Amino acid sequence: MKIPYYPGCTLKSTAKHFEDSAIESAKKIGIEFVELPRWNCCGVVAPLATDDIMRHVAPVRNMIRVLEMNRDGLVKDEKRLLTLCSMCYSTLKRSNLRVNELIDDLDVLNDFMYKEEMNYDGSVKIVHFLEVLKEMGFDKVKDKVVKSLENLNVAAYYGCKLLRPKEIGIDNSEVPIIFEDFISAISANPVDWHNKSKCCGSFLTVDNKEVVVDLGYDILTDAQKSGADIIVTSCPLCAYNLDNRQKNIKEKYPEFKEIPVVYFTQLMALAFGFPKEITGFDGNYINSVKLFKSKNIKV
Amino acid sequence: MTDKRKMINVFIMGEAQKVPEGSTILNAIEYAGYQLKKGVGCREGFCGACATVYREKGDYKLKGGLACQTVATDGMSLVQIPFVPAEKPVYDMDKITPDINTIKELFPTVFRCLACNTCTKACPQDIQVMDYVQALKQGNIAEAADLSFDCIRCGLCALRCPAEIVQYNAGTLARRLYGKYLAKKSPELIKRVEEIEDGKYDQEIKELKEMNRKDLTEKYYSREIKLDT
Numbered sequence: 001m002k003i004p005y006y007p008g009c010t011l012k013s014t015a016k017h018f019e020d021s022a023i024e025s026a027k028k029i030g031i032e033f034v035e036l037p038r039w040n041c042c043g044v045v046a047p048l049a050t051d052d053i054m055r056h057v058a059p060v061r062n063m064i065r066v067l068e069m070n071r072d073g074l075v076k077d078e079k080r081l082l083t084l085c086s087m088c089y090s091t092l093k094r095s096n097l098r099v100n101e102l103i104d105d106l107d108v109l110n111d112f113m114y115k116e117e118m119n120y121d122g123s124v125k126i127v128h129f130l131e132v133l134k135e136m137g138f139d140k141v142k143d144k145v146v147k148s149l150e151n152l153n154v155a156a157y158y159g160c161k162l163l164r165p166k167e168i169g170i171d172n173s174e175v176p177i178i179f180e181d182f183i184s185a186i187s188a189n190p191v192d193w194h195n196k197s198k199c200c201g202s203f204l205t206v207d208n209k210e211v212v213v214d215l216g217y218d219i220l221t222d223a224q225k226s227g228a229d230i231i232v233t234s235c236p237l238c239a240y241n242l243d244n245r246q247k248n249i250k251e252k253y254p255e256f257k258e259i260p261v262v263y264f265t266q267l268m269a270l271a272f273g274f275p276k277e278i279t280g281f282d283g284n285y286i287n288s289v290k291l292f293k294s295k296n297i298k299v
Numbered sequence: 300m301t302d303k304r305k306m307i308n309v310f311i312m313g314e315a316q317k318v319p320e321g322s323t324i325l326n327a328i329e330y331a332g333y334q335l336k337k338g339v340g341c342r343e344g345f346c347g348a349c350a351t352v353y354r355e356k357g358d359y360k361l362k363g364g365l366a367c368q369t370v371a372t373d374g375m376s377l378v379q380i381p382f383v384p385a386e387k388p389v390y391d392m393d394k395i396t397p398d399i400n401t402i403k404e405l406f407p408t409v410f411r412c413l414a415c416n417t418c419t420k421a422c423p424q425d426i427q428v429m430d431y432v433q434a435l436k437q438g439n440i441a442e443a444a445d446l447s448f449d450c451i452r453c454g455l456c457a458l459r460c461p462a463e464i465v466q467y468n469a470g471t472l473a474r475r476l477y478g479k480y481l482a483k484k485s486p487e488l489i490k491r492v493e494e495i496e497d498g499k500y501d502q503e504i505k506e507l508k509e510m511n512r513k514d515l516t517e518k519y520y521s522r523e524i525k526l527d528t
Contacts, residue, residue, distance in 0.1 A: 013399045013438040040414040040433040054461075058414035115416060 002075045003132070004066050005033035008088040009041055010236040015085070015263070017280025018236065022084050022129060022265035024278045028144050031132065033082065034074055036065045044087065046094035053108055059095035060109050063124040064116050071118070080125045082132060084265070086161035086235035093126040093168040128162065128170050129265070130178055130234070138185035146273040149188035151295040154267065155228035156180055156190060157219070158197045159238040173197075182264065183232070186271040193226035195219045200241040212241050213248045220249070220259055229291055232264040239263065244285040260288035270299065307373040324351050324377055325366040337381035344368045347451030350423070352458075353377035363421040363455035383454030385465040390472070397476040399438030406469040409435050411462035418456035418466050424449045428456045428466050435469055443470060444477035 011019040023033050043058035066081050083089040099106040100122045110119040133141055156179030163173040171178040176197065180190035198219055201212035220242060223231050233239050243261040250256050262284050269279045270292075276299055281288050292299050304319040309327055316331040325339060340348030349366035356374025366379060388405045395401045402409055409432055418428035431446035447470030456466040494500065507515065 009437045038427075038430055040429065041412060041436055043414070054413060054415065057416075058412075061414050061416075113416065115420060 001030055002032045002034050003078055003080055003082050004069050004075055005035050005082045006039055006042070006062060006088060006092065007035060008083070008085040011085060015236040015239070015283075017283035018084060018234075018263040018265060020278055021263065021269035021274070021280055024274055025265055025268040025272055026129070028272050029133075029136065029140050031136075034069070036062060036069065036081070037074070038065055042085075042088040042091045043095065044091060046091045046098075053105055056095045056098065056105065056109055057112065059092045060099060060106075060120050061113060061116070062092065063096060064113070064118055064120050066124045067118050067120065079123050080127045080132075082127055082129060084129050084234060086128070086159060086233075087237060089126065089128045089170075090161040090168060094165075096122070096124060096126050097167060128234070130162075130182055131170050133182060133185075134178055138181050141182070141185040141268070142187070145185075145187045145271045147271050147297065149186060149267065149271050149295075149297060152188040152267075152292075152297065153191050153227050153229045154183045154188045155193050155223040155226065155231045156183055156196060156264075157223075157231050157233045157238060157242065157261075159233065159235050160197065160199050160202075161235060163197055179232070179264070183267075186268050188267065188271070191223070191226045191228045193223055193228065195222040200238045202237060202241070205237075205241050205245065209245075209248060212245055213252050216242055216245050217249050217253055217256065220246070220261075221256070224257065224259055228259065229295070230267075230288060231259060231261045232267055233261060234264055239284075246286055258286050260284060260286045260291055262288055270297070307371065309371050309374075310376040312378050313376075318371060320373075322371050323367055324353065324364070324369050324371050324375075325349055327371040328366065328379065335379065338366070338379035340367075342367045345451065347453040350380040350383070350453035350455050351377055352380060352455070363453075363459070364423045365451075365453065368423070380454065380458070383457060385454060385457045385468060387465070387468050392475060392479055395476070397440045397480040401472070401476065402435050402438065402469070405472060406435070406465065408462060408464045409469055412436060412464060413462055415461060417459045417461060418464075421455040421459040423453060423455065424451060426450055428470075431470055431473070432464060432466055435473060440473050440476050441481050443473035444481075447471075447473060 007019055026033055039062055041058055042062065043055055047055040066079060069075050070077065070079065081092065083092065099109065106120065106122060158176055158179060163169040163171065163176055166173040183190040195218060199215065200219065201215045205212045231242065233242065239261055246258050262281065266279050266281060279299065281299060289299050306317045307320045309316055309318055311328055311331055318327040318330045322330060325342065328335065338349055340346035344365055344367055351364055351366040351369065352361055353364065354361050354376045355372055390405055412432050414429060414433065416429045418432065422428050426449055427446055431443045434442035434446060450467055450470050452467045452471065454467060457464065460466065
């Protein structure tokens with residue numbers, strides 16, 4: 001199955017291991033990511049002000065590219081746009097929802113983008129990789145597992161963007177289960193914990209690090225108390241705040257014990273038997289190899 | 300002698316002038332009596348010095364172009380841009396790396412791009428300016444260098460950008476980084492430069508310099524082209 005794929009800027013630089021592990025794992029179960037030609041930044045933050053139409057230009061322009069892919073035969077009747085990064089998923093999906101609800105805004109946007117060869121008609125569907133896996137059936141994922149992760153206790157960190165606002169959530173925003181189902185499919189043990197959708201502090205990491213340190217401490221220690229060995233996420237910003245910021249957490253809370261935080265696709269690639277060039281555990285800040293060794297999982 | 304050509308009306312910096320039909324904007328300005336010391340260069344569409352902003356009769360859109368390449372039309376309103384005082388960071392090519400960190404440090408405004416495409420609309424060279432800004436945002440230096448290759452640094456993109464990005468200077472950085480760090484090295488070129496520095500061709504050049512035009516022309520057309528295999 002060929003599906004239009006939107007990488008997002010971070011997946012081409014600091015989260016390259018997220019992209020590599022996802023693309024290869026997807027291939028194994030018959031999904032080919034076809035990168036969107038001439039894609040641009042998703043817009044990062046979905047504007048909330050009703051008159052802030054300008055910030056919808058970036059997301060909508062990407063949707064025009066999906067229509068062009070169909071027109072040019074790069075994919076066949078496939079209007080879904082697959083995302084990996086939670087932030088891109090959220091921004092694109094919220095914008096898509098908005099222009100479908102307020103058709104006048106779509107006219108304004110199309111008018112502004114008169115240089116584009118096609119107008120956007122609202123027909124693209126933004127999807128997250130986890131949703132695509134669920135739709136295919138997690139059994140398909142299970143079938144490809146060659147390396148058992150049965151001793152590994154994994155905490156799924158949803159963060160905000162995959163679940164809220166609920167109109168765009170990939171699952172029930174109060175009681176999500178999709179990530180846990182995925183973890184079971186790759187043969188690991190999902191742990192139940194409280195802070196799975198607590199905010200990581202997001203962009204406050206730039207100018208108010210303290211807030212992120214405190215939130216991160218709460219989130220990570222809760223996962224540990226619930227028996228987690230490792231945390232998985234699908235957001236590069238959450239990953240930065242929960243992984244790289246452990247250095248700052250340790251400075252403020254000396255008793256804090258570090259815990260690896262990786263992208264869910266890295267564990268998927270590991271279970272599928274991919275080598276370290278694909279799993280990319282070197283790309284994470286906290287070393288996870290020691291953990292895998294203690295669980296007799298060869299990396 | 301009177302000029303028999305058909306004349307058109309143009310507005311240069313708001314002043315009505317009559318200029319011959321078919322004139323380029325540059326010719327029109329000079330015909331009207333202005334002497335340009337800035338905002339003019341090669342007159343061949345290569346140097347990028349003659350950026351102009353104009354609006355055509357009946358159109359609300361402000362457009363950008365090169366004065367030496369754009370033909371003036373009846374009712375056109377225009378102004379020359381003598382210089383764009385945009386930010387130009389100073390960097391040492393030996394101390395920077397061809398990756399996203401360099402872009403973040405030297406051109407942080409790149410990350411404010413709204414993807415509005417106004418820069419592309421303004422570009423007289425038909426460069427996909429927004430696409431190379433997006434490539435920079437992704438840390439794809441090679442792509443940015445390739446897409447911005449035809450840039451002649453007129454500055455119209457930066458003048459129109461709502462995110463206040465200095466596209467043309469960022470593109471220049473990408474091409475410099477590509478040339479120094481990413482482009483495939485040519486061993487032949489290195490060898491030839493060494494030969495030149497060792498004086499291998501000094502005598503031959505001296506002889507050529509001293510030849511008269513006739514002999515030189517003859518020698519040129521009868522030359523043998525040797526290709527190393």
